[in-house]
Amino acid sequence: MKTMIEHSNTKKWDQYYEFGQRIFFKRNSIIYEQGTIGNGFYYIHKGLIKIVTAKTKGGEKILSLEPSGQLFGEQAMDQEPYFSTAIAVDDCVLYYFSKEQFNEIITRDTEMLNLFMDSTIGKIRILADEILAKGLTAQQKIALTLIKICTTCNTDKIFLTQQELANYTGLTRISVYKAFKQWKEAEIIDVVNRMVIVKQPDALKKQTVNL
Structure with a gap:
């Protein structure tokens, strides 16, 4: 049974599955790498994704952990290089939406744009919580x-x-x-x-x- 938030997000996003590309990634697979250029974003139907960035002295820093019902990779919508790497923590089922698909959908259905913005706002709130957690x-x-x-x-x-x-x-x-x-x-x-x-x-x- 999913949590209430996950269930709500899934029910909202499932109407757009047909417009995205369904992709399966095994545990520890790299979805995209820091420095490469993307052209869309991912929706997590199932699984957990860790977003990491390389440290100047080697190793990696985990920026966030994204569970099912969340988006990631949105920074590629401006077709600039990824500033992070996305890795599957466990077996994952994702839906990939290209920038062109996204723009086509929101011209006739603003609900997808609202869901996209809700995800962005949610991540800002998580960042605020992490700042408070420093104490x-x-x-x-x-x-x-x-x-x-x-x-x-x-x-x-x-x-x-x-x-x-x-x-x-x-x-x-x-x-x-x-x-x-x-x-x-x-x-x-x-x-x-x-x-x-x-x-x-x-x-x-x-x-x-x-x-």
Whole structure:
């Protein structure tokens, strides 16, 4: 069962599936790379996408995690190079809409333009939340991130490594390791084959307050 937000977005976008190109990507597949030029955007029908950018000293920084029901790659609509790379965290089903298809649809159906703008506004709100989260402790940030992924993706299994979580939260891998060690001992989470399993969501939520 999808979350209320995901279900609502899917019901709105499914009327446009016939105009897009349905594409399947296996876990860890690259959808597009930083520096390449695109000509459209993607809608996530199923799966989780991580948006990353290369660091000047090597490695990557996770900018965002996009669950089903969301858009990504919108910056390519101006046909400028991508400033980030998109990677499938798990097996994904996407719909690709070219700039030409988008323009053709919105000339006769403004609802798609409204959905596109809603997605942009939603990402601005998420950015504001992340700015506010800078005042949280390391454990609060990690717990909040895990809860957000579980809620938006409606799953208790997260295919992210400790290093990827560190990159996403802006913390060190040691901070993530310490939190995981404590939560594993309390049987709040488990880690199996580089996958985080949230065993007690309510207990994890409590880690976000009064630590």
